[in-house]
Amino acid sequence: MTATLDLSRFEGIDLERLIADAALxxxxxxxxxxxxDAAARVVASLDARTLVLDTAGARSFRYESVYFDTPDLLSFRMAAQPRRRRFKLRTRTYLDSxxxxxxxxxxxxxxxxxxxxxxxxxxxxxxLTEMARDYAAEGLDSIGVGGRRADDLGVRLTTRYRRATFVSADRxxxxxxxxxxxxxDVAGPVLTTPHLVILETKSPAAASDVDRVLWRAGHRPVSISKYATGMAALHxxxxxxxxxxxxxxPFAGALLHSPDSVRSPITRKEETSCADAA
Structure with missing residues (x-):
């Protein structure tokens, strides 16, 4: 049985306070x-004064990111190869709000x-609306890629996950x-990793308390991009x-599914609700 993350022992912090206290x-x-299981142990080891983002009693929130790339996967290839210039364009939707x-x-x-x-x-x-392509073109021009490539951008990959956000005791x-x-994937298959957690720390130059808890447990930082690593796993x-x-x-245990087996009626209902709300 897979362990669940116990968030109940932490004091909650609302979004406004989180932004004010932990703007890095x-x-x-x-x-x-x-x-x-390892993530559950890490969370259980955190300082009891740690805060967790809380909105109307909810402490984890649904995210969806849609990544855009060219037909020749320019964004992916720039990330995969040792090049200084790179870009990543996505929409991020907070499904709950x-x-x-x-x-x-x-x-x-x-x-x-x-x-x-x-x-x-x-x-x-x-x-991508016309405004979005203009926005992307300006960014691509700024790194010498050429804004005209923005016209080639289309949907490539969608990621979904549920996120909890913690703030350290010292803020x-x-x-x-x-x-x-x-x-x-836009080409068809869906990859899931029900056994895995991606944990990211954000701190000044010095390691955070969460980093130290992770290091004591034998965990070390890794290079991972939800877009690029997901593309490499799928293809x-x-x-x-x-x-x-x-x-x-870790990704050796990932599961591949047909789109229809994962895109449940609940997911489709969420998509319709977002469209209606816009």
Missing amino acids: QTRVDRKYVLTR RTAFLELKTRGARSATVKDRVEYPASDRRR AARATVDVDLEWD PHLPRNKWARLLRG
Whole structure:
């Protein structure tokens, strides 16, 4: 039986306070891939003064990200190969509140990473409007890729998961724990990892309390991108050396499904609700 994460022992913090208390301008992100059982032990070991995001009694929230790429997978290939220039374009939808954003992450020749996002209609989250393509073109131009490539961008992969967000006792760091991970490929197959958790810490340069708990338990940061690693797992012919250890290890137990077997009536109802709310 897979362990569940016990969030009940922590004091809750609302979104407004979380943003005010834990707004990290300069930060170091570290990602870990754990089994659900290991993640449950880590959460149980956290300082009792740790806070957890709480909205009207809910402490975990449903996310959906839709990633856009060119037919020749330019975004994926730039991430898979040792290139300084890269970009990632996605819509992120908070399914519980039915709000969405268009997010662009770029890295130029000097290795400076820029993250930007704008509000976006939830009903348009699986397509790029004219405004969205202009937004993407400007970002691609900024790293020397060429804004014209924005015209080639289309839906490639959708990820869904449930997230809990923690704030450290000293309010200096936060961590997210993603469960029920699912990758829905535009070409058909769906990959799920019911046994895995992706945990990410966000802190100033020094390691956070959560990092130290993870290290004491023998867990170390890994290089993982939900988009690129998911694509490599779904398509073995794609470049995969960067994530080979993950794919041979934790992701070896991933399950492949037909789209209809995973996209339940509940999921379809959520999609309709987002469209109606936009």
